Every structure is written in C-alpha cells, then in structure tokens.
Amino acid sequence: MATDLQGPVTTPVTTDAVRVRGLTRAFEGRPVIDGLDLTLRAGEFTALLGHSGCGKSTLLRVLAGLDRDIEGTVLVPKRRAVAFQAPRLMPWKRVWRNVLLGLPGKPERAVAERALEEVGLGHRSGAWPKTLSGGEAQRASLARALVREPDLLLLDEPFGALDALTRIKAQQLVAELWQRRGCAVLLVTHDVDEALLLADRALVMRDGVIAYDTQVTPTRPRTPGTPALTELRSRLLTELGVEQPAPRSTSHPTAA
Numbered sequence: 001m002a003t004d005l006q007g008p009v010t011t012p013v014t015t016d017a018v019r020v021r022g023l024t025r026a027f028e029g030r031p032v033i034d035g036l037d038l039t040l041r042a043g044e045f046t047a048l049l050g051h052s053g054c055g056k057s058t059l060l061r062v063l064a065g066l067d068r069d070i071e072g073t074v075l076v077p078k079r080r081a082v083a084f085q086a087p088r089l090m091p092w093k094r095v096w097r098n099v100l101l102g103l104p105g106k107p108e109r110a111v112a113e114r115a116l117e118e119v120g121l122g123h124r125s126g127a128w129p130k131t132l133s134g135g136e137a138q139r140a141s142l143a144r145a146l147v148r149e150p151d152l153l154l155l156d157e158p159f160g161a162l163d164a165l166t167r168i169k170a171q172q173l174v175a176e177l178w179q180r181r182g183c184a185v186l187l188v189t190h191d192v193d194e195a196l197l198l199a200d201r202a203l204v205m206r207d208g209v210i211a212y213d214t215q216v217t218p219t220r221p222r223t224p225g226t227p228a229l230t231e232l233r234s235r236l237l238t239e240l241g242v243e244q245p246a247p248r249s250t251s252h253p254t255a256a
C-alpha cells in the first residue's frame with residue numbers, strides 16, 4: 001500500500017503507513033518537535049495524546065504535507081487526508097462541491113454523494129454549509145477526507161467542538177469508517193477515554209518526541225471500566241502528568 005510515497009526521502013516501505021526518523025521542527029529557534037521517530041503500521045488506528053502546546057498539531061501538519069520546513073525523514077502515503085476540529089467548509093460552495101474541493105480532474109457530483117452517504121449526509125448534498133449543524137459540518141469534513149480514498153487519515157481533534165451526544169455518534173462513525181476502509185488513522189485528541197475507545201495504540205508526545213507508546217487491548221467494541229482499560233487509563237494519565245487519587249482502602253477501622 002505505502003509503496004507510493006512522497007516526502008523529503010522516498011525509500012519505499014511496504015507494511016508501514018508512516019515512517020518518520022529524526023524529525024525536527026523549530027519555531028523561532030525553539031524546537032517543538034525534536035528528533036522524533038515514529039512508525040505507523042498500515043491499517044492501524046493510533047491516538048496521539050499530549051498536553052496543550054506539545055506539538056501534536058504540528059506533527060499532523062507535517063504528516064499532511066502542510067508544513068515542509070523540517071529536518072529529518074518523513075515517509076507517508078501519497079493518498080492521505082486530514083480533517084480538523086473546525087470543519088473548514090467554504091461557505092460559498094454547496095456541501096457536495098466542498099467535498100470535491102481540491103480533487104484532481106472534474107469528479108462528478110455522484111462521487112461526493114457516495115462519500116456523503118457513507119457519513120449519513122446524502123440528503124444534505126445540495127445544502128449550503130451555514131445550514132448544517134456542527135455535527136453535520138464535521139461529517140461533511142469527514143466525507144471530504146474519505147473521497148480522497150486515503151491510506152492515511154489524519155484527524156486533529158475532530159470531535160473537540162461537538163456536544164456530548166453528537167460526539168459519541170461521530171466517534172462511532174469514525175470507528176465504522178475505519179473498519180470499513182482499513183486505512184491507517186492518526187487521531188489527535190486530549191481525551192484519554194476517546195483514545196481507549198477507538199485506538200489500537202496510544203502515543204504520548206512530550207518534549208518533542210513520542211515519550212510513551214502502548215498497545216490498547218485488541219477487543220472491540222470496548223467496554224470502559226474493564227480492569228485492563230482502567231489500568232491503561234491510569235498509566236496514560238500518569239504519562240500526561242495528571243495526578244490521580246490513590247485507590248480507596250477497602251479495610252475500614254472497626255468501631256470499638
């Protein structure tokens with residue numbers, strides 16, 4: 001799949017969707033990413049966690065090819081797509097035209113409608129973006145990513161601005177799309193529970209590198225609160241510097 005690669009160096013790799021070696025990105029002389037190595041396997045769903053400002057979006061932008069002012073080696077598949085927290089729809093173009101935006105050639109409306117149907121938005125194809133709800137706009141943004149048939153789907157906090165119920169539905173949709181499409185996904189999120197719900201693997205970024213890298217249980221669908229997930233949740237929170245209360249003692253002093 002990832003034999004068709006582009007990046008600063010184009011050594012072909014076969015089973016990996018992403019291969020990053022010694023990546024450094026500095027702003028005004030201060031490295032935000034500092035010698036980072038990362039391999040994502042084809043078809044793997046990976047969550048990227050880290051405190052605010054640690055460089056998650058910067059890494060995603062580099063992988064998306066939106067930031068090339070870098071040092072190091074970045075190998076990514078040519079077919080990749082990105083969806084951001086804000087859906088970034090052009091208000092003067094109908095939804096289906098937004099979905100096709102930037103695609104080469106002159107793809108037909110039916111191409112956009114197939115992707116819109118996949119995200120449950122076929123009926124809003126001819127609508128103007130301003131008439132969509134937040135969840136609908138986010139789904140349109142996902143359709144725009146899917147229409148590119150990506151081998152690598154980059155998601156930068158796509159659920160961050162959604163209300164709790166819409167967020168659960170959007171998470172389910174992404175899980176379904178990933179299972180159907182089989183592409184590698186890199187999801188930037190602040191939410192440890194979201195990472196544990198969706199991902200095969202969770203990474204914590206700190207000090208410009210991947211400081212922690214763990215597999216999540218392969219069982220799906222996930223049931224929050226199982227001992228394995230609870231332990232992993234606690235480990236990830238510790239890695240993120242979140243102090244947790246000590247487990248409550250089960251022994252009670254007996255009254256005299």
Ligand SMILES: Nc1ncnc2c1ncn2[C@@H]1O[C@H](COP(=O)(O)OP(=O)(O)OP(=O)(O)O)[C@@H](O)[C@H]1O
Nearest residue numbers: 027028032050051052053054055056057058059190
């Ligand atoms: N274009 C830029 N110019 C200068 N500094 C930048 C630029 N883009 C990002 N930075 C800085 O790089 C650091 C990492 O930013 P980035 O957006 O990657 O963090 P993040 O981990 O995604 O944060 P958050 O979780 O808050 O979205 C921040 O200190 C940010 O101010």
